[in-house]
Amino acid sequence: MVSNLMSDDPEVGLRAVVALHRLAEQLEATYVQIAREHGWSWEQIGDALGVSRQSIHTKYSRRHDGEAH
Amino acid sequence: MVKLTRDIRAVVLISASSEAQRLGDRRTGTHHLLMGLLSDASSLTCQLFGVDLETVRSALTELDKAALSAVGIETAPLDRPRTMSGRRRPPFTSGARHALHQAVVASRADGSPQIEERHLLRAILSLERPDPARQLLDSLHIDLSDTLRRLEAG
Numbered sequence: 001m002v003s004n005l006m007s008d009d010p011e012v013g014l015r016a017v018v019a020l021h022r023l024a025e026q027l028e029a030t031y032v033q034i035a036r037e038h039g040w041s042w043e044q045i046g047d048a049l050g051v052s053r054q055s056i057h058t059k060y061s062r063r064h065d066g067e068a069h
Numbered sequence: 070m071v072k073l074t075r076d077i078r079a080v081v082l083i084s085a086s087s088e089a090q091r092l093g094d095r096r097t098g099t100h101h102l103l104m105g106l107l108s109d110a111s112s113l114t115c116q117l118f119g120v121d122l123e124t125v126r127s128a129l130t131e132l133d134k135a136a137l138s139a140v141g142i143e144t145a146p147l148d149r150p151r152t153m154s155g156r157r158r159p160p161f162t163s164g165a166r167h168a169l170h171q172a173v174v175a176s177r178a179d180g181s182p183q184i185e186e187r188h189l190l191r192a193i194l195s196l197e198r199p200d201p202a203r204q205l206l207d208s209l210h211i212d213l214s215d216t217l218r219r220l221e222a223g
Contacts, residue, residue, distance in 0.1 A: 007139035011199045016140040018094070019133035023144070025093025029152040 032060050074183045076109075081169065081189070084108035086158040092129075093152040098162040099202035100129065102169075103193055106186065113186050113223075117216050120209060128208050164200055168192045187220060194220070 007013060028049070035045050042061075046053040073081065085105030089097040106114040107122045115121055137144060161169070171192035176184045194217050196203040206213060 006141055009139075011204065012136045012139045015132060015136035015204075016142065019137050020142070021095070022093045022133065022150070023147065025152050026147045026150045029093070029150075030147075033151070 029060070032056065036060075074185050077184050077186055077189060080105040080108065080186070082158075085165075089159045091150055091152055093150065095159055096162045097159045097165055099164045099168050099193060099196060099200055100205050102165055102189065103202040103205060106190060106193070113220075114190050117190070117219055117223075118209070118211055120211075125205065125209065128205060132204065132208055164196075168196065168202075171195070187223075190220060191217070 032045055032049075035048075040048075041053075042057040043053040046056045049056060081102065083105075085101040086097045088104040088108075089095075089101045094101070103114075104122060104125055106112060107118070107120070107125055109115070110121055168189070169192070172184050172189040175188040175191045176182075179188070181188070193202055194206075194213050198204065198207070
């Protein structure tokens, strides 16, 4: 697999992994909020993401009061 | 138990972990501690480095973009991260814990009863690659030995 990649520097490769994780979290936060605005239930959002309703609700339900936090 | 000054407590416990949460990171690392030290524009750290928090956030975004590109992924990280903030604070990485410990050592060497900003800054300045805070400082072309000299002189 590494042969298909352009860098064999672990500092770069591991940073890319972190960057992908960041991107995934940021996209998730953005689209969970949009889904809520579209009236999706926590259960529907959890199902779409492949996680439990409980975990997604716990993660995002309090975020509206903490935007500038 | 380690005593922290009120200022440094705000940096360590609030600003750094908020930065980690904002980015969507699972842990609070040395680069988040560095950003915590820069969160107050009038801080000693901002003065010594001559940069502000936004500049450092942009530098981190650029590093991420370059790393993704280097493994063949052409996508820009979001300019304005939007992540959850209701969650518990991300725990420290072992590197961040080590830096905090080094700040304690630096305060004792000073004979200071409390950990102050300069002690944590000294610990951050002595980090080596591949530490993430060091990567960030290097990408900003900050002269660490010169900064350390000015820190000791001040």
